[in-house]
Every structure is written in C-alpha cells, then in structure tokens.
Amino acid sequence: MKMNEGVEWAMHSCVNLSWLPGEAVTAKRLAAFYDLPTAYLNKQLQALTRAGILSSTSGPKGGFQLARDPRNITLLDILTAIDGADDAFRCTQILKAGPGADPKADYREVCLVSQAMRAAELNYRRELAGQTIADIVTRVEAQSPAAPENTRTWFANLKS
C-alpha cells in the first residue's frame, strides 16, 4: 500500500501557489524550488488541472495557478486527483465464490470484513476532506512567519 509520490509534491506546490495568487508559475520553476524532476512534476500538475484544482495557460508568461480559493481545496481533493478515487482496500467479493453464496447479493455491502475496512478508509478520507490548503498555510505561517515572503522573493529572483 504505497501512495503515489506526487501527492506530496502536489500538496507542497499548492501551498506555494497560494502565496503567489494571480500569478502563473511554470512547472519548471515549481520543480526548481524543491529540486524535483520537471517533466514528472508537470504530469502531476496536469492531473490537478484536470481535477479543477489548478488552471493552466500555455505559451510564454504561461504556467499554473490555483483555480479556486485555498479554503476550498481539501487535501482529499489533491489525493484523489493524483492517486485516483478508488479505495485502497478492494473487495473482490470472494464470498460469492464460497459455498451457500447468494449470486444476487452485493457483498461489498454485505460482507462484514469489507464493511470494517471501508468504514476505516471512509474516516481517513473524511479527515483529509476536513483539511484545506488554507488550513495548512495558516499553520505554516504560524510556525515560520517569514515563509510567505521568503517564498515570494525566491520565485521573484529566480532567473532561469
């Protein structure tokens, strides 16, 4: 059970983008900030764009920016965009192959093992849905108040 590594990149990139509102930031610059492979980060940003989290513009002066208010972007939104919406636990309804099974029953609902696993995972997703990028940003600023300004000047001074 390994989560896509791009989830971490996407979340940090969204935090950085929230400090650069209204500005189109290229994938290359976002990648340079954390020394990440540009093309691969670009792929993740594309996924965020498809999910409606970012908006993108092509050409010179192009790049990515947040498509909506950070208070309206949850960690679950990002996770789902990058890693897919499927549950980690996959109920294959093996009870259907067992003796005395009801072919018409949906064992994803009936099976109690499935219920327990899905309930736990649902809480997990619910907890991530309750945390927004704005929440993270607020906490980061409380921890290191200079972070927003430092980030802005870093991106402003970046030459290449």
Next chain:
Amino acid sequence: MKMNEGVEWAMHSCVNLSWLPGEAVTAKRLAAFYDLPTAYLNKQLQALTRAGILSSTSGPKGGFQLARDPRNITLLDILTAIDGADDAFRCTQILKAGPGADPKADYREVCLVSQAMRAAELNYRRELAGQTIADIVTRVEAQSPAAPENTRTWFANLKS
C-alpha cells in the same frame, strides 16, 4: 494507493479458521473454499505465520491454525503482516531541498503536510487496531447464525 489483494483473503481465512479451533487446515482446503489460487494463498498464510498470527505444521495432517485467541488478532495485525508496516504516505522531506532549509531538522516531524497526512493515517490504523477477528466473527454470527456450522460441515465433507 492499492492494497495487497491478499489482505482480503487473509482476513476471511482467519474468520474461517476461528470456526475450526485446534484443527490444522491446509492451504489447499482454505483456497478451495473461495476458489483462490492455492500457491498464492499459501504465500499469504506464510506471512501470517511469520507475524505470529498463525502457526503451521508440515507433513500429512499438517496445515495452519490460529496461533492465538481471535480476540487478540486485530485487523491491523493482518494488514501489517501482509502489506507491510510502512505508511502509505511517504514523506521524502522535500523541504530539505528547498531554500532556507535546516539540514539537521527532521521534516517528517516538522513539515505540516506530513503531519496532517500521518495523523490521518494513524487514525486509520488505530481504527483497524480496535477491531479484532473475534469482533468480525461475532457480527457474522449475528447476521447469519448458520454460518459457523455450515463452514464446519463444508470443511469436514471436503474430499480432495
């Protein structure tokens, strides 16, 4: 983020084994119950054995059985045995590559994105740790009281 399919098999097999206490059940018979690939299920049962959840005996009349009371086997135990103990979210500490980073800091602890993800995952694991095989068995018996006896007779009548 896909969980190992064997987790489902292992949990159902543990439920079945809890209805056959003190009896060594072979991997072949457990696999036949749900029409699963024998050798691959055997691999999963080996993992449960290494984790101390099952005990195994070789030779004729050999097989697997629960190594301890079902009330003392949590769903998290099984998940960890099959799928590994690593967290799904892997904090690679990308902040360390960013500007103004402290090389000595452990960003798995400091980074607020990492904190949020790990906290959610910790709750997930905690919830699974609070559910035992005995709990599942109790609920199954409440849902279909004939299940234990049916399972026992099925295993008793299995020829091959």
Next chain:
DNA sequence: GCCTCGCTACTCGGATATGAGGTGTCCGAGTTTTCCCGG
C-alpha cells in the same frame, strides 16, 4: 510613425520508455503415515 503579419520562443499536454513491486508458480525441506520385513 504606426499598424499588421509572420516568426520565434516558451509553455502545457499527452504519448511513449523504463523499472520496481505485486501476482503467480514451482521445486526442495521436513514430517507423518503406512507398509513391509524380521523377530
């Protein structure tokens, strides 16, 4: 001098390689049973 057209440079976007890990299989180690032989 100013407008327009075309070219260039730069960006995103998706199609394409590569590698690790989950999935599936096979053969050897070990143990119990059973059968045969000797007493």
Next chain:
DNA sequence: CCGGGAAAACTCGGACACCTCATATCCGAGTAGCGAGGC
C-alpha cells in the same frame, strides 16, 4: 502376532518467472511576444 525401520506421500517454505502500474522522459500543440516590413 508384534515391533521396528524404511520408503512414500503430503505439507509448508522459500526461491524463481511474469505482468501490471508507478516512475521518468520526450516530442508535438498551442499561445504570447517580438520584430520586420509595408502603408
């Protein structure tokens, strides 16, 4: 008839292929800006 030993059968255990998906990369589509040429 009884006991012992060897062989056979059956099981787990780990080592070995295969195949899917995450990882990584590259080239084409599209657009904004710039410059040259004409009015």
